[in-house]
Amino acid sequence: MTLKDSILGLLIVFLWGINFVVIAWGLEGMPPLLMGACRFLLVALIGSLFIKPPDMPWQWLWAYALTLGFGQFAFLFSAMAFGMPAGLASLVLQSQALFTLLFAALLLKEGITPLQLLAMLIAGFGLYLVGAGASGAAMTFSGFILTLAAAMCWGLGNIVNRTINNRGYQANLGLVIWSAWIPPVPFLLASYYFEGGGAIQEALVNIQFSTIAALLYLAIAATIVGYSLWSYLLGRYPAARISPLTLAVPVVGLAAAAYFLDEVITRQQGLGIALVMFGLLLNLAGRRLMRGVKSLVFSKAHK
Template structure:
């Protein structure tokens, strides 16, 4: 990995890690489902007029968009509006890695390694510990529904990853821009049904500067710029080199939530978070660590 690759990766991690604090700020002035519709409207328009449509069957494109865009962010935005802190959301959402591994095994017959299973078990225990502590802690703002909806967002993201694997290699910016068309109407329809016409009209008429800047960040920085740079990294470097970098996203998310929003974790929450991160590390690096240990034993 060259210094340029490292700088690109750092930019992506920062953009995606700060994403959760930005969402929390935006939700103060915009209902979650309306924010989803506005976000993807800004992503799709005007970019689709300048970027060619990806050579992907419409069925796969629509399915991809309904899972990784509509499903993931409808659940995530709703979870955060119902009490899921930004920092914890950034961590719990990374459970998508395990959903992705499990779904890939079922759909494509991918072989699960022992390190995957051990990592899943460790992270599951960490999530259970973190969720139990956070929800039952006195004075905590974490709600059970917020925690569960974040897990649903992770499962939706993982499903989108599996669809993306079916799609195969394609232009990332093109896929992101054109797939953003699909969730716009469903988001607005869901917003109209669940949030109501009055709430939509009030939010649009009284749009604050922080809310407007949050939408711009989510659409342009986190989505268009973030995914484009990520796609360039994936095309330039082996996947096993790039993928582990996402483990830094919750580190940035937890840190920025603490600095900007004052979301300090208790000691027990930190323990739970460390267990989850430990499971993620075992899932990604477990086989390499095992092979390294075996090599050391074989060549003392």
């Protein structure tokens, strides 16, 4: 990667890592489901002014919007409203990689290699330690479970994304922007049912500048700018070279949450975090590492 593109990659990691702290700030002045509706409405209103609609049937926009849009963020925002710390949310959400493997095996009939299975077991045990280590910490069990549900929706959305590409369409920034018109509807319906009309009215009438700033960050910086840069890098480099950047997002998320929100983690959760990160890294790069080791052993054996 060039120096400029490397800097852009680091900018993406920073934007998406800080994103979790900004969500926590936004939730201080707005209920989670209403905030989800406002976030996606802003993405659609602003992004559609600059990005062309994707050339694909509308059912794929719905499938993408209801999994990666409504499902993922309804659970994530609710999780953080119900006691999931921002830093740990950034980590647990990365379990989407494990759910993607499971859904690919179940829905696309893709095989799971022994190395991938080992990675899933290591990361899964790490997630167990994170969840079980909540005793005496700020994290709630309901927040942890809701974050896992968000990761499941992300994993299912990855299958939708892959299916879109396999059918000859492009799952690009246009899909992200124009599918954003759909989630505000279920978000508002769910907000009215679970949060109540009174809470919606109060949040909108008494909206604070900090809430507006958080929504603008989530819509413009984290979504439009972040995904624009991501699409740019994917267009210049192989996906295998770009995707490891996402492993740095929880690192930034945990550090930002510690600095801005004074979040702390227990020793057991720290061990769990290390195992989750190792499992995700093994899943991502383990096969290339094994090939490198075999190649090295083979070359030494023939000297």
